[in-house]
Amino acid sequence: MNLRNIAIIAHVDHGKTTLVDCLMRQSGTFRPNQQVAERALDSNDQERERGITILAKCTSVEWRGTRINIVDTPGHADFGGEVERVLSMVDGVLVLVDAAEGPMPQTKFVLGKALRLGLKPIVVINKVDRTDQRAIEVQNETFDLFDLLDASDAQLDFPTIFASAKQGWASETVDGPRANIDPLFDLICRHVPPPNVTNDGPFAMLSITLERDPYLGRLLTGCIASGIVRPNTTLKALAADGSLVEKARITKILAFRGLERTSLDEAEAGDIVALAGFTKATVADTLCAEDVMDAIPAQPVDPPTLAMTFSINDSPLAGTEGDKVTSRLLRERLFREAEGNVAIHVRETDTADAFDVAGRGELQLAVLVETMRREGFELSVSRPRVLFKTDATTGQRLEPIEEIIIDVDEPYAGIVVDKLSSRKGELIELRPTGHGKQRIVFHAPSRSLIGFHGEFLTDTRGTGVLNRVFHGYAPYKGAIGGRRNGVMISRESGRAVPYALWNLEERGPLFISPGKAVYPGMIIGEHSRGQDLDVNPLKAKQLTNVRASGKDDAVTLTTPINMTLERALAYIGEDELVEVTPQSVRLRKRSLNMNERRREAKRTAEA
Numbered sequence: 001m002n003l004r005n006i007a008i009i010a011h012v013d014h015g016k017t018t019l020v021d022c023l024m025r026q027s028g029t030f031r032p033n034q035q036v037a038e039r040a041l042d043s044n045d046q047e048r049e050r051g052i053t054i055l056a057k058c059t060s061v062e063w064r065g066t067r068i069n070i071v072d073t074p075g076h077a078d079f080g081g082e083v084e085r086v087l088s089m090v091d092g093v094l095v096l097v098d099a100a101e102g103p104m105p106q107t108k109f110v111l112g113k114a115l116r117l118g119l120k121p122i123v124v125i126n127k128v129d130r131t132d133q134r135a136i137e138v139q140n141e142t143f144d145l146f147d148l149l150d151a152s153d154a155q156l157d158f159p160t161i162f163a164s165a166k167q168g169w170a171s172e173t174v175d176g177p178r179a180n181i182d183p184l185f186d187l188i189c190r191h192v193p194p195p196n197v198t199n200d201g202p203f204a205m206l207s208i209t210l211e212r213d214p215y216l217g218r219l220l221t222g223c224i225a226s227g228i229v230r231p232n233t234t235l236k237a238l239a240a241d242g243s244l245v246e247k248a249r250i251t252k253i254l255a256f257r258g259l260e261r262t263s264l265d266e267a268e269a270g271d272i273v274a275l276a277g278f279t280k281a282t283v284a285d286t287l288c289a290e291d292v293m294d295a296i297p298a299q300p301v302d303p304p305t306l307a308m309t310f311s312i313n314d315s316p317l318a319g320t321e322g323d324k325v326t327s328r329l330l331r332e333r334l335f336r337e338a339e340g341n342v343a344i345h346v347r348e349t350d351t352a353d354a355f356d357v358a359g360r361g362e363l364q365l366a367v368l369v370e371t372m373r374r375e376g377f378e379l380s381v382s383r384p385r386v387l388f389k390t391d392a393t394t395g396q397r398l399e400p401i402e403e404i405i406i407d408v409d410e411p412y413a414g415i416v417v418d419k420l421s422s423r424k425g426e427l428i429e430l431r432p433t434g435h436g437k438q439r440i441v442f443h444a445p446s447r448s449l450i451g452f453h454g455e456f457l458t459d460t461r462g463t464g465v466l467n468r469v470f471h472g473y474a475p476y477k478g479a480i481g482g483r484r485n486g487v488m489i490s491r492e493s494g495r496a497v498p499y500a501l502w503n504l505e506e507r508g509p510l511f512i513s514p515g516k517a518v519y520p521g522m523i524i525g526e527h528s529r530g531q532d533l534d535v536n537p538l539k540a541k542q543l544t545n546v547r548a549s550g551k552d553d554a555v556t557l558t559t560p561i562n563m564t565l566e567r568a569l570a571y572i573g574e575d576e577l578v579e580v581t582p583q584s585v586r587l588r589k590r591s592l593n594m595n596e597r598r599r600e601a602k603r604t605a606e607a
C-alpha cells in the first residue's frame with residue numbers, strides 16, 4: 001500500500017490534536033456511530049484535565065488507497081524532548097500556525113528541528129474561523145521564520161493551506177471553499193514523499209518510544225527502516241554504540257489504526273509499528289535482524305535544565321494517606337520513568353532515600369509528581385533548581401538561558417520589564433503589536449523563571465501571555481535576590497482551630513483551613529514580614545464563660561490560598577519541601593525542629 005508518514009508540530013494550543021480528530025473523522029476511521037471525545041488522542045487523565053498533549057502519539061488513517069501515519073506531538077516546551085526523536089520517523093511535517101497568534105516560540109523551536117532533519121514542510125494556517133484571524137499576515141510571518149531558520153530553497157517553497165480544524169475544513173486560499181478537509185489530504189499525498197526505504201535486506205528499526213502494556217509487556221515503537229517483520233521472528237537489540245542489548249522473539253506487531261491498535265501478521269519497511277517481545281531494549285536502541293551489525297544513529301536529545309530532589313515522605317503524617325512510601329518503591333518508579341522518558345534523568349544521591357530528578361521544566365516535573373501521587377505515592381519534593389554546566393576550556397560556570405516572549409496590555413509592560421530586569425534578564429525587544437498590546441522579548445536565566453509565572457499573572461491581572469524556550473548557556477549572572485516574605489510555621493501537632501486561624505490571619509494569608517492536620521515544622525501560611533514566624537494554630541479562645549464556647553466556630557475566615565502542587569513547588573524556598581500524598585499537598589520546613597532551624601539561621605547569618 002502507498003504510505004505517507006507525517007508529524008504535526010506547532011506551538012501549544014494551535015490545534016494539532018483537534019486536526020488529528022478531523023483527519024480521523026473525515027477519512028472514515030471511526031465506526032458510523034462510534035462515540036468519540038474531542039481531542040481523542042489526548043487520552044491520559046492529565047492530558048484531558050490540563051487540555052494539553054503530554055506524550056507524542058501515533059495514529060493512522062486511510063485516504064483513497066494511501067495509508068497516512070500521523071504523529072501528534074506536544075506543543076508545550078517542557079515536553080519538547082519527545083518531539084525531536086519522533087521527527088526521525090517521518091518524511092513530512094504539518095506546521096500548524098494559529099491564524100491570529102502567528103508563529104510563536106515553540107513553532108520556531110520545533111520547526112528548526114524539522115528543517116534540520118530535511119523534512120518536507122506543509123504550513124497549515126489553522127483557526128481561520130477566528131474573528132481575529134489575520135491569515136495572510138501570519139503566512140508572511142511564517143515565511144520569514146523559515147528564512148530565519150535557514151530553510152533550504154526546496155523547504156522555502158512550502159505549500160500553505162488555510163484551515164479550521166474545529167470546523168473541519170481546509171482550503172488552498174483564505175476565501176476558498178470551506179467544504180471539507182480533502183484539500184489537506186490531497187496535499188499530504190502529493191507533497192510528502194513516501195518513506196525512502198526498502199523491503200529487501202535485513203529488518204532494522206530505530207526504537208523511538210517505549211510503553212508498558214499490562215499483557216504484552218514492553219512495546220517499542222518506531223518506523224521500519226528496512227526489511228519485513230513477522231511475529232515469532234527472533235530479533236536483536238543494539239545500543240547506540242552497536243553493542244548487543246538482548247535477543248528476543250517478537251510476540252506481537254501492532255499497527256496504529258485510528259484510536260485502536262491492530263495486530264499484524266507482517267509489517268513492511270516504512271510503516272510505523274510497535275513491537276512486543278523485548279524485555280530490556282529501550283528508546284534509541286536499534287531493533288534488527290541477527291545479521292545487522294550497525295546501529296541506526298539516534299537524534300541527540302537536548303539536556304535537562306532543571307532538577308528537583310524527590311525523597312520519601314518523612315513528615316509526622318507519613319504513611320497515613322498513601323500506600324507507596326518506601327525508598328525502594330520510589331527508586332524503582334523513578335528509574336522506570338527515566339527509561340521511557342528520555343528527557344528525564346534520575347540520579348542517586350548520597351542518601352538512599354532521595355533522588356535527583358532532572359527534566360525540561362517545572363510543568364514536566366509537576367506532571368510526574370502528580371502521576372505518582374495518583375498511583376498512591378507519598379513523597380517530598382524540593383524546590384526546583386537549575387542545572388549549571390562548566391565551560392570545558394575556561395572552567396567558567398555556565399547557566400541555562402531562556403528566551404521569554406511576553407504579550408501584555410500596554411499598562412502592564414512597565415512592571416513586567418522591571419521584574420525581569422531585576423532578575424538579570426536582558427531586554428531584547430519591546431514593541432507594540434496593535435490593539436493596545438506590547439510584545440516583550442527577554443533573554444533571562446532559567447533560574448529567574450522559577451515561580452515567576454504566578455507573579456506574572458498577578459502583575460498583569462491574568463491577562464499576560466508568557467512563552468519561553470531554551471536559548472542556550474551563558475556565564476553565570478550572579479545571585480538573583482528578592483525572595484518572598486517569611487512563612488508561618490506550626491509549633492504544634494493536631495488539628496487547626498478556627499479561632500487560632502482567625503487570629504493568625506492578621507499576620508498574613510493562610511494556606512490551610514480549620515480542621516486540617518498540622519505538625520511542628522509545617523508551613524501554614526505566609527508571614528507579611530520578611531522573617532519566619534512560629535505560631536500555634538491549635539490555640540482555642542480562653543473560655544471565661546462556658547456558654548461563650550459556641551463563639552469559637554462562629555468566626556468568619558477568609559478563604560485560604562489554595563496551594564496546588566505547581567504553586568507549592570514554585571513557592572517553597574531552599575530550606576523547605578512540598579509533602580505530596582494522594583490526598584494532600586503540604587508545605588513544610590526541611591528541618592521540622594524549631595531550635596535546629598534557629599541554630600541554622602544563626603549560623604548562616606554569621607557566615
Ligand SMILES: Nc1nc2c(ncn2[C@@H]2O[C@H](COP(=O)(O)OP(=O)(O)OP(=O)(O)O)[C@@H](O)[C@H]2O)c(=O)[nH]1
Binds near residue numbers: 012015128166
Ligand atoms: N476557533 C478554533 N479553535 C480551534 C481550532 N482548532 C483547535 N481549536 C481550539 O484550540 C484549543 C487547543 O486545541 P488542541 O487541539 O488541544 O491544540 P494542540 O496544538 O494539540 O495543543 P498541545 O497539544 O497542548 O500543544 C482547543 O480549545 C481547540 O478547541 C480551530 O480551527 N478554530
Ligand SMILES: [Mg+2]
Binds near residue numbers: 016017018072075
Ligand atoms: Mg495536542
